[in-house]
Amino acid sequence: MQLSLPFTRSQQLGFDEFVEAPGTDAVRFLADPGEAHALVVGAPGTGKTHLLTAACQQAYQQEQQAAYIPLADTDTLTPAILQGLASFDLVCVDDLDRVAGQPEWETALFNCYNECDAGAARLVVAGTGAAQEIGFQLPDLVSRLRAALVLRTSPLDDEEAVVALRRRAAFASFELPDAVARFLLRRIPRDMPTLVRALDALAEHTFAEQRKVTVPSARAWLEQQQID
Template sequence: MTTGRQGGNAAPQRQLPLDLRLRDASRFASFYPGGNRLARDAVEALSIGTGITEPQILLHGPAGLGKTHLLQAACHQGHERGEPVAYLPLAELVTAPPLAVLDGLERARLVALDDLDAVVGQGDWDEALFGLLNRLRDGGCRVLLAAAHAPDGLGSRLPDLTSRLAWGPVFRMQAPEEEDLKRILAQRAVLRGLELPEAVAEYLLRHYRRDLVALLELLDRLDLAALAEQRRLTIPFVRDQLARF
């Protein structure tokens, strides 16, 4: 699971159904929306249960576009409001019995199911998810879903599950443009207490993969290298580090 705060030892009335870990940095304030502002605003509204007409949202798109960030931000928000919440990274749970994984989730007020594409169409997962979504809706639970594809592209063998997954708004996450990438890198640098000159950010975009996940991982590595060598992030330093990586 992702690193961060553990919720497994909370008081019984707020007990999380799994050993929940959320990244501390996954907050709405640290999410740069770019072309995903509508999706971000909808997820934030659902996380507090105000201004929504449907209690379920599904986000889809390739990895690295912020789906997990938004699901975890919503869980942070709900948990800090004192609500029982659950975040499940299903790609890490696909080999477990689905009924055991999903049991009791209807007791939560907010449930976030990540990586649906890893389990839909696999074994008994379709039936288990179908039953869970019905129970969550009947119980008035708010639901966040994330997958690589839209509901009709997930390959479910159960048509009713496909329709349940599209019960609420479905958002296709948009890839960031170059200016978005620069702003995201700058925002991550600020969170790490790191100075990232714009010229260095532009150098990274010219000489490294324009994949957000890879760029953020690179920035973390550069930060550690700069700390170890007591150096600032300059173009010569970054060029030397890229040659070593």
């Protein structure tokens, strides 16, 4: 697999670690390489990046070429990053909102869509809303994105969040008891990115201490921390 930008450990989570809210079906569609171009839509922290990078992971496992491009990094990227991707099997472009209203980026996205459409690449993009909702101005780009399959992500309820935390912990070989997961939900802001950062930090601390995590040990650790 060729990646336009390197993965971090958190970006290696697969579809098995993703927990979907009822009524959404993004995993089934994204896991099927025969599906059409897709636009993943959802509020911040609902798993869009996880889905895109999981799709790249699956492509890697199937010995396909995939590119993951996070437009949140536009301070260090130029629109040229979207060129020459038609030979890939999968192209994932994250954080569309960051470039809406910027003519050079919108033109580059439009050209990327056309190149993928003409070649063999499946294009999957993600943002917080439909093209017109997040402020794209180029009519042809809006038209292309409207033609894509729309997949929605939703916030998790408490039970789903517990499952998500425990799956992520298992991925990192960290044994997270149900009671500790529920304790974290009660004590930490309920958005998943904050919970995940706390979980990763707790796991690192627990591994360093070389002991199992319990509610008392998690409470003692949390009292010494300031979770951003």
